[in-house]
Structures are given as structure tokens and as C-alpha cells.
Amino acid sequence: MRRVGAEANQRGDDAAERGTVVTPSAEFPPLGPEERAALGRIGERWHAPRRPDDLPIDPTLGRNRRRPAPTRFGRLAPIEMFTVEQPDELVATAPARLPGSRAGRMVTRLRRALVGPPLSSAAVLYERMRKLVALPILSSDLLSSVAYGPEAMLTVLVLAGSSALGLALPLAALLVVLMVAVGLSYRQTIPAYPHGAGSYLVAGDNLGRTAGLAAAAGLMLDYVLTVSVSVAAGVHAVTSALPGLAPATVPFGVLVIAVLLAGNLRGVRTAGNIFVLPTYAFVAAILAVLVVGYARAAGRGFAAVPPPAVPAAEGLGLLLVLRAFSSGAVSMTGIEAVSNAVPAFRPTEWRNARTTLGWMVAMLVALFAGLVALIHLDGLVPRPGETILSQLGRVTFPTGPWYALLQATTALILLLAANTAFNDFPRLLFFMARDGHAPRRFLHMGDRLAFSDGLVALAGAATVIFLVFGGRTEALIPLYAVGVFLAFTLSQSGMVVHWRRHRGPGWRRRLVLNAVGATLSGLVLLTAAVAKFAEGAWVVVVAVPLLVLLFRRIHRHYATLHRALALHPPPAAGRTPAAAPPAPAGSAEGEELPQEVRHLVVVPVARLNRASLRALAYAASLGQPTLAVHIAPEEAEADRFREQWCAWGDHLRLETVVSPYRSVIGPLAHYLEALHAARPDLTLTVIVPEVVLRRRRHRLLHSRAEQRLRAALRALPGVVVTSIPVHVSG
């Protein structure tokens, strides 16, 4: 276990060095120095029995001579599947991606129609953002939160009756303090981790792997909920303006998630121009609401309109206040976006990122505080069917298109906020997969250079959550805060450790600032988890440890696999075995040197026909010792087969196994196992003809013995299975 931990730490350092750059080569990690050395030493001992280097064919396909390409597609014009770029290297063209089967090609065509033609790896964008562009891109998630954050807080407060609404102002003041503290705390993280300061990285680097994974789990839940909550709130913004659409909330929301998925599978880049306008428009719209609203309030001498009387459903206890506070804290979701994206800024990256973060927090504070105070002044109360922002809009702009514009920009920025999660979730999975904490498939960039698997996973999870909660924003809010504040707390606690370790100039001041941020975040986390436990927070409280366990299990599996497959230097002749590194798993089967492979070719023959004769001919042509095996159900059949074998000429040694219980696969597998047990140094190559049928339905008519035999032999050590395809067109 220690070793795995050490390895993980080392990997963590690697990750820090590799930063947050996303590349298609991540699927092919380079060899470590130890492995490279082992590779060379293994290569030195390699002796092929015959040098099998003289190829009967030009592997570059004689491209220089322009032969016609294969015509599997039955087209007349030859398709250039490959082009030659340099000697010994071909480059596949787009048609070479196409699967060979008709069904596969149809799926490909359908997908292309939906998400567009494939993009070359060379098209990966390493675009750098100006601050004025970065601001709207990175702030859409954060600023859109004010569309539901104040309402979430008031919805809880009003449970204690309209008199309790007065508590909104002090709670908002507390939240502003929190925002500033967390904002300052993140400001310090950015220069410390200029290659990317995501919570997963910072927590993992400073607090250990489990903390990093917990932060990642919290963030993953956060991203899923961002999609669900933003889509729910956006749909609510629309249905507030057009109440007739309210019954279609759920299908509409699912449709929006599907469109977001399709757009992101197409690889909608985070190109600024999509984001700039709606974000600034939203900010402008809210500012307009505030200006007009305060002007009207000034008209009546800032006298608060008394809210309509709402009967108290619960007593005004501490728990209720805490719930209201933690519900309001969801306004801060998305504050971490800048720290993930540091390398995407123009140089000096950390400085520009830090400035952008400052602006963002300032805007958040202004919008949030302004809205809460104005709602109080106008005496508005949350009510089902219409968002409080919509009520405010109707009060502020009783006439004209301004109300409609407010609702439209609100819906749009919420959509963009959801889209942000579609950018961040697969990236997080990519980094986790690179460290072996998530399935390796999340490293793979689809043909549009998007992380298709991650996108699909996010859309699926968000849809499930959206459906389970019926698309109601207020039902989703209790789950939301826990994951985010877990990530905040861990990231900032990590920074505390970081300052203690690195002790740069002014480290004490920084440590205190991060400690304040961590403490406040931690308090909100605790508050949210405890106060809203019964309302849904328990889901997150349960899910985070389970996810961490899952990530650790995945890592353990990959680590085992890596140890089993990694190259070890061959034991030197002079060293005693004890001094050699511990024998890796699976070392008993064969060796990595051709001169050490001893062959026995085994051909199971059920009946003599073209398929089995082809298998026998293939086996004999290899020139290795060959044995044919026939499994007979009865003595009489065995005799008949032997007689046929002699009629053929008895060219190969035949062993007959009578299986009086009529099973074929079991006795054959046991026979091969017995051969292997008798001579474990032999590599048994089992050669089976496999009848390939063109139509899938015809497979029902066959026992598929080849597949069953392969499955039975998979578990046996040292048994190689060779399939000779026999194509039958009928």
C-alpha cells in the first residue's frame, strides 16, 4: 500500500508538471525512465530464431507508385485511405475511420449528420483569452447563480412567515462577507498554481490523494447539479413569463439538456463570442432593474413596501436560519471557474486570471446585494409558478419590452452556465483518468475533439437528477451547496498546507487568509450538510465517500495492471534470484524473447471439411510441432473419424478424445490444460476455424463453438488462440 501511495504522489507531481493541458496523446503515456532502461536491456537479449525481416510486401503500400486503393466500398473511384508523409509513416485520411460493416457505416453517417465531420488532432485549440473575453466566459456560471440564489434563501425564510423575511438583509450581508473571503482566498491560489489551480489538483497535491478525490467527487456532483439547476431555473424563467408552458417543464428541460449535449458533442468551443453578449446583457439587465428599482424606491423615500401576509408554516428557529443561509450560498457556485482556467489566459496568465477573478467577485457582490435589498424594499415574497426575479421585473418594468428582455437574458445565461459544466466535467474526468482515478476511456477525444464519453455521462446524470426532482429548482437546491463547498473547503485547506510547506514571502498573511476562507467554507459546508440533510443533502453526503471509494478502487485496478504489464529489467545472469525484483504477476506465461518460445500447435477438428482442412494447412505451414485433436461423442464415431483421417493421408498426429457425456468444449479445455500442466514451458497455439456468417440472424443456427471455446480457453495460462476465418456468403 505504501508503494502505491508513493507512486500516486509521484504521479500527482507529474500531473502538476503536465498542468491542465489537454492532448490526444494522453492515451499513450510515455515510458518512465526505469521502464525505458528495462526496454533496452530486454532488447539486447532478443534473438529471433530466423530474422523475420524480409517482408514479402511493401508496408508503405507502394504509395509512391499510386496503386488503386482497396474497393471494399464498391465505389469505382479509388479512395485514398492513406497518404505518405515520411518514410515508414502513413497518415490515415478521413475515410479510413469508417467502419467496415454496413450498420457501422450507417451509424457513422447518422452521427456525422448530428455532430458534423470529424476533426483532426491538429485542430486542438490552445487559444488564449483576453480578460474582457475571459470575464463573460468564466463568469456565466457564477453570475447566473443570482437568478436563483436570493430566491432560494427567501423560499426558506418565508416558511416562518412574512415577518421572518426581514432576516434576509443580515443573511445577505453575511454571504457578502463569505463571497469576499472565498474570493480573496482563491485570488491567492491562482499565482501559487499557475498551471491550473483546480480543487482536485490543489487538494490532492497538499492534503493527499483522498482529499483530492473528495474534492473531485464534490465538483463532479456540483457540475451535474449545475446542469440540472441551471436548466430548471432557466425553464422556470421562461414559464414565469409564459405560464402556459408550465406543464411542459420536464420534457422541455430534457430537450434543453439533449441540445446542450449535441452542441458539445459537435465540439462547440468555448469561443468568447457566444458567451460575451448574453453575459454582459444579463448583467446590464439586472443593473437596469436595480437602477429603475432604486429610483422608484427613492421616489417613496426608500420606504419598504410591506410584504403580503404569509402564515408561518414553521417556527423561526436556528435550523431554519441556517438552512436559509446555506440556500443563499448557492449564489457562489461557479466562483472556482477562473482557477481551473488559469493557463487559458494571455500572459502573464496568473496576473490576468487574478484580476478577472476580482472583477467577477465584485460584480457578484453588487448584483447579489442589490437584488436582495431591492426585493426587500419592494416587499416581494417567493411564490410557486413565478420566480422572484420575474416578479421584480414585472414590478420594475410594468410596460414595454424590458420585462421580456430580462427573462430572455436570464434564461440564456442559465443555459450558458449549464454549458460551462459541459466544458468542465469532462476535463475533470480527463485529469482524473490521466492519474488512473477514472476509467481510461475518458482520456479519449472523440472524432470532434470533444470528450464524448464524459459529455454523455454528464448529460445522462443530469437528466436523471432532473427527472427525479421533476425539474423543480427549489427541490434541487438542498443538494447543490454541499458538493461545491466541499471542494472550496478542501482546496483552501490545501492552500493552508501549501503555505506552511513553501513559506514564500508573506506566507503567514496568505496562510491566514486561506485559513479564513477554508473555515468559512467549512462552516457553510457543515451548515448545509446538517441543516438540509433530510431535504436531500444526504444524497451528497452519501455519494461523496462512495465516489471516493470507487475512484480509489479504479486506481488500484490500474495500478495492479500497470505493475503486471510494466517492463522490468531481465534478471542478470550473475545476480541471485533473491536480489532480482519481485516476480511480476503472470511472469509464468512465456517470455518477452522469441528464442525462449517453444511451440505446440493444436488443431481441434470436429469434422473434415474445407474449414478444418484450411486450419490444418495453416497449422502445418507454420512449421511447428502440430497435433490434431478430435472430440468424439461415441467410440463408434471416433473409429469412423480415424478412418477418414487415414483416407486423407494421416499427415498429422491425431489424438482422439472420446467424450461420453457429449460435451466438446469442457473436455477440450481440460485436455489443453493437462498438456500445459505436463509441459508448462510450451506455448500452446490452438487453431480454430471460425465460420463467419454475413447475416446476424443466421448465427442463431450455429452453436458458435469457436466463441465458446475461446471463452473457455481465456482463463488458461499459456494458451494462444488463433481464429481462421472462413467466409460464407449465404
Added chain:
Amino acid sequence: MRRVGAEANQRGDDAAERGTVVTPSAEFPPLGPEERAALGRIGERWHAPRRPDDLPIDPTLGRNRRRPAPTRFGRLAPIEMFTVEQPDELVATAPARLPGSRAGRMVTRLRRALVGPPLSSAAVLYERMRKLVALPILSSDLLSSVAYGPEAMLTVLVLAGSSALGLALPLAALLVVLMVAVGLSYRQTIPAYPHGAGSYLVAGDNLGRTAGLAAAAGLMLDYVLTVSVSVAAGVHAVTSALPGLAPATVPFGVLVIAVLLAGNLRGVRTAGNIFVLPTYAFVAAILAVLVVGYARAAGRGFAAVPPPAVPAAEGLGLLLVLRAFSSGAVSMTGIEAVSNAVPAFRPTEWRNARTTLGWMVAMLVALFAGLVALIHLDGLVPRPGETILSQLGRVTFPTGPWYALLQATTALILLLAANTAFNDFPRLLFFMARDGHAPRRFLHMGDRLAFSDGLVALAGAATVIFLVFGGRTEALIPLYAVGVFLAFTLSQSGMVVHWRRHRGPGWRRRLVLNAVGATLSGLVLLTAAVAKFAEGAWVVVVAVPLLVLLFRRIHRHYATLHRALALHPPPAAGRTPAAAPPAPAGSAEGEELPQEVRHLVVVPVARLNRASLRALAYAASLGQPTLAVHIAPEEAEADRFREQWCAWGDHLRLETVVSPYRSVIGPLAHYLEALHAARPDLTLTVIVPEVVLRRRRHRLLHSRAEQRLRAALRALPGVVVTSIPVHVSG
């Protein structure tokens, strides 16, 4: 098409010669004379490049020296998996059947607990039956029909009111004539087809393949319905005596089918002693009812008790009478049983079979006519909830245990009748599969020597029918007659053709008798199909042609496959290609002679690790020309890999293919296809390492590239795939 037909006819003759003997060797059909000759000529031209005959291991596993057997099961005592019976031949013991995987062994153990230990092929019984034993075995299906036949007829008649019940006597007389005619007709079939005179065989032999298949389809439906109807009627016999059980009809019936399936999977032999007692007991019980009943009727001077007044629901039209007649005709189902079982009699088989048939028909006529007349005399009317036989029993035996005994024997014989279908259905499928008209899996005898697949198919179909019709006998009857009488008609029409062709002594008389039988059966068939079309007979009218089409399609597939795989003599050097037989499908891929195989070994390498180095070593050790291929997502990765390759020592030719769209399988498959297109005479052997994971859930963490590559390469001609397993324990 002509050729296929001719082949089929020839096969039909073979089948006639092979008769109805069931053997486990049927899965391994012997070679035809032409194929044998081709085999010898192919063998003469066989020249292995090196004689690969000197084996590094004793293939008899050194049994004479008593080595310890493999200990895969982790037991201490060595298990004898194989015993040596004669040189070059091992015999697998029972443990060798066991699958290697833990899950597989558990399934095996469970099955063994349910159906018992496996039976050796040597245990196939070729038992011959005495007439007194054969009679109850073969007649249970026929005689049990009187338990529901008369009632089925009366149920239709009573729809026209109680006055119409008087028609029962003339209809019964007509049915008796029909029984005698069909009985006589079958009496003649038996000596003509002493190896088994099933309708499938007789109709196929004389009227052509389609007629045989139609008869088979009719019989198959008949067998399925025999199970459903007999179980429904048996359950009804029980619920008539114990009305409290009536609500449990459906689950009870399904349970009975399941028990029958389990019993037959155990391989309940058609041992006489199970059948003798219930059949004779049933006959005795009915005879007792008749004797007592007629004695009571004689006491009142054979005056008929007037039936209770039942209002007419329909007018008494011709259609109603025809429906009543065809419903009554279900009393004859099972009359064909003897003709299927001729070879099971003691010699002289046909004579004993014929005598038995005579007795059976006589008993049927006596029971059927006696029951109909007695029901009439006692003025009984069918009513829901109680069978008419039960009513008769209550009237006849008002006191004492006799009534209960009658119901018990009725239920028992109906169970046996259902069991008969479990014997006949899989046998019919076996014969059809032997001719290539049914999936070959129906040739396989399970480990209890039963045709497990056929049994499961029958039980499944019967359960579905039983459930769809809610276990009501009267709802099932309309489907029943059509299939049976289709088989009767085709079989006896076939005999008419037979007599015309063979013209033995007295052929004219025989022809006339069979023609009468065929005509009468045909009339009943028409009557049943038309009169009961709307009530359910349409299902059969639609199903039979569809089944025939399916059987023909299956046959066509197997015929194509056979042509593609059958051995053809190699074209002689002197002959022109035109004179040679038409080139069989797939002849382009490789040859059946080792000296004609030219190799190119291709090793796709994604990264250098133990798995890929093992694949490379295996490839090089074969001593054939070898090419390594690397698919890179980017130019940079390709350069990095080439550099690693040189660090290893550049022992093999490496070709790099850059796949800018990041897909691996597609470009690799297309590259191999291009290689094959350039040199179609080469056999490409693709060597792929396959990481074998012990836990199934871990497979989710891997892209399973090996399987996907195999699937993509399956369609390519001339590409052989070799899997090198790499076992990882974690």
C-alpha cells in the same frame, strides 16, 4: 434451385434409410462418397514445408505413467480427467465436462441437483417393447382424448339449445366411421414404412419436401397444443372434483408443465411401467362408468333422461354442426403415435405395431361411442366449472371412492398424454435437424441424453399458449384439430402416391383405403379450418405456412454452408478451369494445402509493455516475415514511439500510421485490408495481446480494443487473428 431440390431428395432417401434411430453421433454426419474421394485427392497433394510431426510432448498425457492430473480445482487428490482406452485415444471422465469458470461450475452443480448426474452415450436405450407394454405407452395420448373430445362436441351443440343435443349421436357415428377409416389407413402405412412412418417422413418422401414440412409444422403445433390441452383438461379434471382449486388453474397448469419439463430433462425414459398402470386404470375406470351407467339405464328401460332446458344462443345451422363435428374430432389426436414408433416394437416390428394400432382404435371407438351414448341417456349438458366426465362420474357413482378414482385416473392419463408430446416433439425436431430443416442444435443430446433444447422449446411454447388462453380447454380446442388433421391428410395422401409408385400386391385396394382416409381427414381439416377459423383456427392456418417458410429458409442456409464447406476435388493440372466444378464460395481465401500458404505476421503495438513485447516475441518466434504497426493520434506521439522502438533495438520492421482522427480500429482494419488487396495470396496473421481480467466488472475500465479489432477484422478475407492472453490477477 433444382440442384438444392435434388440434394434434398437425396437427403430424404438417406433419412428413410437411416430410419428413426436416435444417436448422439448424428451431430457428426459421415462424409458422402464424393467428399471422401476429394479428401483423398487433397491429401495426396499435401506437403508440409517441414514435417511438423515430432511432438515435444506425449499427447496421451503419459497416462501409462500415471502422472498427477492438473489441479485447477485446487483439490489435493488428483482427478482422473482422462483414461486411456486404446492407443491415440483418451476417454474423458465425468469431471472433464465441468467448465473451468466458477460461475459455470455453479450452474453445472445446480443443474445436476435438478436433473441428475450426466449419462454416458453408452446409456442410450434401444429398448424394444412388447405389445402389452406398447399399448399403454402409445395409447395414452389417443385414449386421453375421450376425456375432452365428447365434451368439446357437446359444448358446441348446446349453443343451439338443449334440443340440438340429439345430434350428438349421428355425429358420433360419423366420427366412429372416421376413426375406423383413419385407423385402417394408418394400418397400411406401418408395413410400408417399417423404419418409422411419421407423417413428416411419409409426406416428404412421397409428396415432396414442402408437404413433409407442412406435415411437420402441423405436428409441431399439435404437440404444443397436446401439452396445453392435456394440462388444461387435467387441471380441469382436478378442479371439477375440488372446485376450491379453480382460481389456481393458471399457476397450477404452468407448474405442471414445469414439472414435466424437469422430468424430461432428467431423461425420464418411456419405460413402460410408468405408463402401464395409469392407462389401463383409466380404461378400467371408463369401462366401469359405462357398465354401471348402462345397467342403470337398463333399469329404466333405456329411457333417455331429458336434458335440462338450455336456451339457444345461436340458430342450428350447418356451420354449427360442422364446428361440433370438428370439435369432436379432437378425440382422434394421438392416433399417429404408433406409426412414429414402429422400430421400437419387438420383431416382427411392423406386424406387432399394426396389431397394437388395431387394439387402440378398437378401444377408442368403444370408449368414445359408449361415453357419447351414455351422456345422452343421462341427459347431461356441458356446464362451466365441471367437466361432463365428472358429471357422469357423480351421476354414476353417487357414493363411495369411485368418483374420486375416476377423476384421479383422468388427470393422470392426461398428464401422460402431455408427456408423450415431450417425447415426440424433440424427436421430430431431431429428424428435421438431421435433414437441415431445423437448427442443428436440436441434434445435440444433453448430458442426460435428452434433447434438452427441444424440450425447453416445447415447454416454452406450450406455456405461452396456456397463458394466452388462460388454461381454458374449450378455448384451445379450435386450434387443435387443424394441425393434427393436416398431418393426417398429408401422410395418407403420401401413401396414395406411394402405392401408385410401388404397386406391390393388392396396391389398388390399399390405395383406395388410403384415399378414403385422406379424403375424410381432408374434409375434417377443411371443416375445422373454415368452421372454427374465427375462433382460433386462423392461428394455425397462418402459422403453418410461416413455419414451412422458416424451415425452408433454414435448409437453404445450411445447404449454402454445406456447399461452401464441402470438400471438392482439387482441379487436376490437365483439366481446363472451365471443366472444373464451379468455384465454391470463399475459395479465394487460402488453400487447403500447407505448401501454398504464404505468411505475413502483423503485430499492432499501441505501447511497449510486457503484453506487446510478448506478442512481438511470439510473432518473431514463428519465423515468418513480421511487421509491427503502430497507430498514433498525433505526429508527435508517432515520433516518440519510434524513438522508444529504437531504444528497444528496432528488431522488427515498424510501420507507423498516424490517425489524425484518433480512431485506432478503423485505420488498422483498412491498412490490413490494403495489404491484403496488394498481395491477395498472403495470409495475414494479426497478433494481438489480450489482457484477461479475472473480474468481470473490471472489464468496464478497459476499451476492449482486442475484441473490437477482432470484430472489425472478422469481415476481412484472408486475415487470421491470434490472441495472446496476458493474465492479470488484480
